[in-house]
Amino acid sequence: QRSATATRTSPITPLSEMRAIAAASAGAWRAAPRQRHAAAAWCRPPPSLLGVLGSRKLGGSPPPHVVECSGVRALPDAYGGVGVFAAEPIRKGEVIERGIVRRLPIDGRVCPYVLTWNPEWRGGDDDVWAIGSGYSTFYNASLRPKLEMERIYHKDAFEFRALCDIEVGEELTHAYVAPEHRDCMRESLKLAEEEPTPTASPPAPANADVDLVDCSRVRVAPDAFGGVGVIAATPFKKGEVVERGVARRVPVDGNTCPHVYSWSEDRTVWAVGSGCSTFYNASLDGTENTEIRRYFNQDKFEIIALRDIEAGEELFLNYLDFGLPPFVKEW
Numbered sequence: 001q002r003s004a005t006a007t008r009t010s011p012i013t014p015l016s017e018m019r020a021i022a023a024a025s026a027g028a029w030r031a032a033p034r035q036r037h038a039a040a041a042w043c044r045p046p047p048s049l050l051g052v053l054g055s056r057k058l059g060g061s062p063p064p065h066v067v068e069c070s071g072v073r074a075l076p077d078a079y080g081g082v083g084v085f086a087a088e089p090i091r092k093g094e095v096i097e098r099g100i101v102r103r104l105p106i107d108g109r110v111c112p113y114v115l116t117w118n119p120e121w122r123g124g125d126d127d128v129w130a131i132g133s134g135y136s137t138f139y140n141a142s143l144r145p146k147l148e149m150e151r152i153y154h155k156d157a158f159e160f161r162a163l164c165d166i167e168v169g170e171e172l173t174h175a176y177v178a179p180e181h182r183d184c185m186r187e188s189l190k191l192a193e194e195e196p197t198p199t200a201s202p203p204a205p206a207n208a209d210v211d212l213v214d215c216s217r218v219r220v221a222p223d224a225f226g227g228v229g230v231i232a233a234t235p236f237k238k239g240e241v242v243e244r245g246v247a248r249r250v251p252v253d254g255n256t257c258p259h260v261y262s263w264s265e266d267r268t269v270w271a272v273g274s275g276c277s278t279f280y281n282a283s284l285d286g287t288e289n290t291e292i293r294r295y296f297n298q299d300k301f302e303i304i305a306l307r308d309i310e311a312g313e314e315l316f317l318n319y320l321d322f323g324l325p326p327f328v329k330e331w
Contacts, residue, residue: 066157066228067220067276069097069134072172073211074246074274077140082212082246083171084135090166096147097160099133100220100228102259102278106252113137113248113272116176119153131259131272132158133220133279135213137248142173149174212300213245215275218315229281230315236305242290242315243303245274263296273301283316290315 071090077083090096101117108114108129117130131137136158139147146166150159166172217236223229236242247263254260254270259278263271272278280290280303289309293302309315 066222067099067133067215067279068095069099069275070216072097072135074135074138074213075211077171081140082138083140083173084138086166086168086170086172087211089168090162092162092164094162095159096162096172097134097136099136099158100279101130101132101136101156101158102272103128103130103156104250104252104259104272105257106250111251113250115149115151115158117151117153119151130156131248131250131278134215134275136160137272137274138213138246140171140173141176143175145174146170146172147174213274214241215243215245215277218243218276220276220279223281223314227281228279230276230279232309232311232313232315235311236309238305238307240305241302242305242309243275243277245277245301247271247273247294247299247301249299261292261294261301263294263299265296271299277301277303280315280317282319284319286318288316288318289313290317292317 071086071088072084073087074082075085086096101115103117104114106114106129108116108127111129114129114131115136117128136149139160146164147160147162150161152158160172160174217232217234219231219233220228221231232242247261249263249269249271250260252260252270254262254267257270260270260272261277263269277292282288289306290303291306293304295301303315303317
């Protein structure tokens, strides 16, 4: 899967299902003036986040946060898209990245940016699909993968582990589930079949020092409402970049699904973001401490501090800049 910018496709959201999801989520919105990432059936967070996974750097102890991706970088690849590359040496068997997912009402047979999320591939309309935290959307496919993904379905969590020793600068690839049954991945399969057998360490990609994704100063952690939120890991001054990343345009209607960003001035295009961006809770009462700046033409974003922020504070966004979605107005 070469992670180039996706073209817009027609929304396929089943509205009847999404209305039911919105109704199920309404109680959380009414309970507090913030979007709590807990109630939506498609996108519910893991029921127990701490202790889900051990880390090679933490010696198997419970992680301090539920998204860990500090050993990799997202960089331009040789195909004009984006790939994930090792920022440090990685040994066989080590955890490269861990994180959590949001289940989305989407068809992964026509959208390449989502992960299969059911234990057995069925190849039908009832398959479940998800978008992951961190860099998980940007690992390209290969017939000779360097890593494997372990899906922890009951906790909506995942791990990427190294299948071999990996050097700094190597691209990290993995094998997708049933890609031959996904029309959107035909080109990716063709590229994978043409992939040359490596004979030496690959050169570093262009702009190898410019990580397109940076969420190193924030943490995803359980919040007081039974969901998750994003916490400042370091202090921020007003105007500082809290997080930056890359957006993926997806065929989901954000008027009925709360876990996507509007990605056009007229609110007809929607996207999911890299890093921790999917997990910021919303402030609906004007007390937000960050804002998101969208660069539509580049499919990139920055999250900016609106005031001085102390380490340990939860970070909130204002989702009202493009108008309140209908499902929130009804609540």
